[in-house]
Amino acid sequence: MTHIRTAVFPVAGMGTRFLPATKSVPKEMLTLVDRPLIQYAVDExxxxxxxxxxxxxxxxxxxxxxYFDTAAALEMQLKAKGKTEALDALAPTRMPEGALSILRQAKPLGLGHAVRQAKRLVGDEAFAVLLPDDVIMHPAGALAQMVEAHRAQGGHMVATMDVPRANVSSYGVxxxxxxxxxxSQARGLVEKPRPDVAPSTQAIVGRYILEPSIFDRLDALGPGAGGELQLTDAINADVNTAGVTGYRFDGERFDCGSVQGFVQATAAFALAREDLGIDFSAFIEARTAQQKAA
Structure with a gap:
């Protein structure tokens, strides 16, 4: 049985980089092949x-x-028509009774502020935070790997990946x-450093395991960069007490908070599908040849 039982999903963002689609569709509901981004995070x-x-x-x-509510009428129709494959496709969207809680972040005051909203529900135990924008391609996902490592390690843990030094200013490091x-044992986290002063090339990805002491640190913090409550600042404030480690996960990360990353993820996941990969690969090859010849 896992010692990490609760996960927080910050999904209050507006997704302005995907306008006009996100005018009416929440960013985390944008479909990657045939599942919304939030489903990938929940499955992980x-x-x-x-x-x-x-x-x-x-x-x-x-x-x-x-999306995570029961669609009784739809399921009855599918069952009556014998569409068992379509009915089975709905299974991941079902939540056990009482397993899902939805909180409202009234103002967009940062990731730390979003996490702090969950204090009462999380209680006094370690918990996970998953950012649905970061999609990890791996059979088990990144979080399962981190949970196993955290069992022996304890403290705050962040997912990391190595990036070129020229790109570190786009990440927490x-x-x-x-x-x-x-x-990686850490002295702390540095938010978007210049390449020439970055302490490492280990970039932080949107998966965290946090001890409950993070809520005390968040309560004690004032607004940071951009007037927001920064989770990075709270983790740094706890580095000498709870301790901080990075876990370099196995798998490929796609930044689906950007249009480019979303398109790349769509292609990668489609190519990996048994029912789509062969035909889609042939399409890509033919399309690429056509563009080269033009």
């Missing part, structure tokens, strides 16, 4: 043993709430004091 959490799912949402996200395999 389930594989890690998560039992309680907390969405920190915002007004205008009714489609997100409806780990300040590494000691490296052992996939685990």
């Amino acid at each position: 959490a389930r594989k890690a043993g998560i039992e309680q799912f907390i969405f920190v949402s915002a007004a205008g996200k009714g489609a997100l709430e409806d 780990l300040d590494v004091s000691q490296q052992k395999g996939r685990i």
Whole structure:
């Protein structure tokens, strides 16, 4: 049985980089092949043993709430027509009774502020945070790997991946004091450093395991960069008490918060599908040859 039972999903963002689509469709409901982004994050959490799912949402996200609700009329129609394959496709969208909680973040005051909304529901135990924009391609996902490592490690843990030094200013970066395999002991986190002063090239990806002490740190913090409550600042404030480690996960990360990353993820996941990969690969090859010849 996993010791990490609860996961928080910050999903209050407006998704302005995907306008006009996100004018009426929440960003986390944008479809990657045939599942919305939030489904990939929830599936990853389930594989890690998560039992309680907390969405920190915002007004205008009714489609997100409806998605994980029971569609009784639709299921009855599919059952009556013998469409068992379509009925089975709905199974991942069902939540056990009481497993899903939806909170409202009234104002977009940062990731730290979003996480703090879940304090009462999380209680006094370690918990996970998953950012649906970061989609990880791996059979088990990144969180299951982190949960296993955290069982022995404890403290706050962040997912990391190596990036070119020229790109570190686009990420939070780990300040590494000691490296052992996939685990990095950290002095702290540095938000979007210049390449020439970055303490490492280990970029932080949107998966966290946090001790409950993070809520005390968040309560004590004032607004940081951009007037927002930064989760990075709270983790840094706890580095000498709870400790901070980075976990370099196995798998490929796609930044689906950007249009380019979303398109790349769509292609990668389609190519990996047994029912789509061969035909889609042939289409890509033919299209590429056509463009080269033009």
